[in-house]
Amino acid sequence: MHSLRVHATFLAIVCLTLTGRAVGENTELGRPGRLSTGGLLGAGEDIVSVVKADNRIVTALGLTHPELARPLFHICWNMMNTDIDLNRWHMPEHRWRNVTALLGHGRTVTVVAGDTKGVQQSIFSDGIEGFFWIEINRDLTEQERAFLGKRYGHLEPRQMDALVRALTHIRTGEMEPHHVMWYGFYEGKTSWRTDPIAIALSSDCGRWRRSRRPSPGGSTT
Numbered sequence: 001m002h003s004l005r006v007h008a009t010f011l012a013i014v015c016l017t018l019t020g021r022a023v024g025e026n027t028e029l030g031r032p033g034r035l036s037t038g039g040l041l042g043a044g045e046d047i048v049s050v051v052k053a054d055n056r057i058v059t060a061l062g063l064t065h066p067e068l069a070r071p072l073f074h075i076c077w078n079m080m081n082t083d084i085d086l087n088r089w090h091m092p093e094h095r096w097r098n099v100t101a102l103l104g105h106g107r108t109v110t111v112v113a114g115d116t117k118g119v120q121q122s123i124f125s126d127g128i129e130g131f132f133w134i135e136i137n138r139d140l141t142e143q144e145r146a147f148l149g150k151r152y153g154h155l156e157p158r159q160m161d162a163l164v165r166a167l168t169h170i171r172t173g174e175m176e177p178h179h180v181m182w183y184g185f186y187e188g189k190t191s192w193r194t195d196p197i198a199i200a201l202s203s204d205c206g207r208w209r210r211s212r213r214p215s216p217g218g219s220t221t
Contacts, residue, residue, distance in 0.1 A: 021125045023048055029123040030188070040123055041188035047123075050188045057196050058184065068196050069181035071203035075102075075111060076134055076174045089115075109138045109202050122175055124183065130173040137169050138202045170198050 021029075027047045032039030041047060058065060079099060083089055088098040096113040103109075113134040120130035140148070152163060172194045179185040180194065187193040 021123075026123050032190075035121050035123055036192075038190050038192065039188075040190060040192065042190060045188040047185070050186075051184050054186050054196060055184050061196065061200055063196075063200060065184045066181050068199045068203075069177045071199060072172065072177035072180065072194070075136065076132070076172065076177055080113060080132065080134075080174075107138060107141075107204065109136060111136055120173065120175060122179070124179070126178070126182070128175050128178050130175040132174050133171065134173060135169070135171050136202050140164060140168060144201075166195060167198055167201055170194055170202060 023046075027041060027045075029035050030039055030041035030047060032043055041050060058068065080096060083096065083098045089095075090097040094115045096111075099111060101108050101110045111134065113132060115132050116130075122128040122130075148160070148163065148167075152160065155163065171192055173192070176187070176192075176194045179187075180196075180199075186196055
């Protein structure tokens with residue numbers, strides 16, 4: 001029952017259908033080279049396994065998918081759309097120049113965004129399209145770095161660097177907040193994955209420290 005509280009539409013996965021498309025079709029459309037060059041899923045992933053794994057992570061965080069979608073909506077829709085409506089978008093460079101950082105709870109989150117030449121279609125039959133890319137970054141605190149060093153001290157430097165980047169860097173677009181809220185879909189092992197732990201850290205939803213130490217990418221430790 002707790003998982004259903006976290007995401008009520010998880011029942012759609014159990015019924016093997018999402019928004020009018022069979023799950024197998026969603027998976028196929030998410031493959032690299034289909035609706036996007038890099039794909040929304042890794043070559044060997046399927047959407048059911050990805051959603052189930054991320055549902056476990058969100059449960060371990062003590063959060064819900066709508067809670068994690070909220071900060072993405074704030075940046076990707078509220079702030080960006082306001083500046084676009086006010087002609088604050090730098091059209092010659094196709095960049096969002098008016099806002100470069102956010103300050104909350106004493107922490108700075110940097111934001112870089114731009115528009116694309118094409119359009120990204122959703123793998124779900126929901127009418128959502130993507131025209132922008134957004135990168136969100138936040139540095140770890142000394143306390144957080146100490147925690148990672150203690151918990152994952154066995155990692156090689158390059159592995160630790162990859163872990164820190166996964167926790168502190170989000171590359172996303174305006175489709176992802178809807179996918180997170182409606183389906184609990186954060187994408188698979190792709191460069192566009194909107195990792196729930198990274199969202200929690202960047203938006204200070206951080207009850208993760210009191211959870212079962214979930215790891216980025218779909219597993220818990």
